[in-house]
Amino acid sequence: MTRSTGAVDRRGRGNIRKRGNSLQVRVYSGVDPVTGKEIYLSETIRGTDTAARRRAEKALTKLQAQVDQQRAPSTSVSFSYAIDEWLRSSDIEPTTRHGYVGYIERTIRPALGDVSVSKLNARMLETLYGELRRCRIRCSGKPFVEHKVEGEHNCEKAKCKPHECKPMASSTVRQIHAIISGVLNAAVRWDWIASNPAKVAQRPRQPAPQPNPPSPEQAARLVEKAFELDEAWGTLVWLVMTTGMRRGEVCALRWSRIDLDEGIVEVRSSYTTLKGVGREKDTKTHQMRRIALDTETTVLLREHKRRCQALFAELGAKWDEDSYVFAGMRGAITKPYPPDAVSNRYKKMATRLGIDTHIHALRHYSATELLTAGIDLRTVAGRLGHGGGGATTLRVYAAWVAAADRKAAEILGSRMPKRQV
Known part of the structure; x- marks a missing residue:
């Protein structure tokens, strides 16, 4: 058996030494590449009798094998x-x-x-x-009071609870x-x-998605109210409703990425703000997609483009096809509408109508309406920008996919020849 006294063998053989009523097994594992300190693998075996020493020998062999096979931790940093x-x-x-x-x-x-x-x-x-x-x-x-301020203070005035x-x-x-x-x-x-x-650690289960799109009647009220407030605002809400674009994607949209003749919009980027500073970035799935536009949406965008061009001319600015489709507020025609401002304005509008919803629910509305109408899953996933060939769409909208499948079954059944019973 390896001696229980003396220095640890630096070649990885290690030693076993008595520490009180236990045996400590130590094996040299090298030098910490971060701190520069020597690293030792160690294990404590309770007891000092013959059986404990046999267990210590096995532990020593195990630690030596870890070092030899380079499976030992190489650093002890926090x-x-x-x-x-x-x-x-x-x-x-x-x-x-x-x-x-x-x-x-x-x-x-x-x-x-x-x-x-x-x-x-x-x-x-x-x-x-x-x-x-x-x-x-x-x-x-244990019960305690959450103090709103540090140091001595009056909890009642500070509203500590x-x-x-x-x-x-x-x-x-x-x-x-x-x-x-x-x-x-x-x-x-x-x-x-x-x-x-x-x-290998267990984490909480991922809750099942529960999309809550507005009803067709609520959607109609929302878009009508949006146009009442502002033609540009109404066009934005309409576009999100018919394409399922994310709010950051619609804010980053430029006229150069819309082909009004072909009725196609290219989604290439998303706009985001952090501490008041805005910037464009990749879409959520880091991929470009092309979305077909219906005739009515194309007409609305043409009218919106004419209004934008007129505004540029009124302000004495040179029109640029690379301009943002939905420019910012207070005449900031070179900056896009901030995503947070879009969410806040939409939420306030919906609240005034007595509808509990948010701008992202319009994506759900677009998806569920298409699936209910029998549009195939891959097409819906492509319009929404979901990855995985429709796996995400299926997971989120499983109930609507099932309803569309039932509708498809009824249509097919109705076309089959009737049998005499």
Whole structure:
């Protein structure tokens, strides 16, 4: 048996030494590439009798094999450090990065930041997810007051309230899980850890999509009200309703990407704002798509284009086919309508009509109307910009696909020859 005294063999053989009422197994694993410190794999075996020593010998052999096969963790840096390196090196859209940083600073770093990346395991992750599903701030379960300000203050004036546990939504926990998994995947690529524990950790189930499109009667009221408010606003709502474009896509739309003669609109980019600064980026699925326009939509866009050209002439600006179709507010004809402004204006309009809906529901309306009319799944998926050959469309609109399938069955059955019973 390996001696229990003396220095650890740097060639990876290691040693077993007595520590109180236990045996400690240690094997040298190399130098941490980040911190420059020596790394040792260790395991503690309870007891010091003959049976315990046999278990220690097996543990020593196991750790030696890990080192020899280069499966041992190569760094002991904290998970917080790994997060910072991942954020620094990853190619993430600014708006997406902004959301990630929010989740990291509010939830992930306080919970796991101090844990060594090599010691993070599936049980720790599942414990975190369970705590978040009980209370989003991971309270102890004991009553306390949530103070609105720091230091000495009057709670009544500051409107401090007793804490009430509010569970974090399953979709949000899944987003946190995705961020953690992304960091750990990077740690695996960098040879900091041997495997990603997030791949085996159980996360909350993804809730079934529940699209809630406006009814045809509600859709008619919404678009009529939009045209009453403003011709340009009415055209925007109409276009989203008939094409199923996302709000960022319709805001980024330029006249050069609309062929009014052929009745085709090309969706190439999306517009987004972050801290008041707007920019164009790729579409959500990073692919261009062409959407056919009906005759009425083409006529509305022609009229809208004439109004835009007249506005340019009135302001003494030179018309450019690369101009945005829906320009910003207060005469900012070179800037697109901000997506958040579109959502807010639509929500206010719907509320005044007594309809509980939002702009994204018009995508659902476009999809469900097409599916109900019997349009094939692939065509609907193409118009919406869904990837996977219709898999996303089927998952989101399964009920409407089933209804269309039933309608198809009835049509086919009605064409079959009648049998005498």
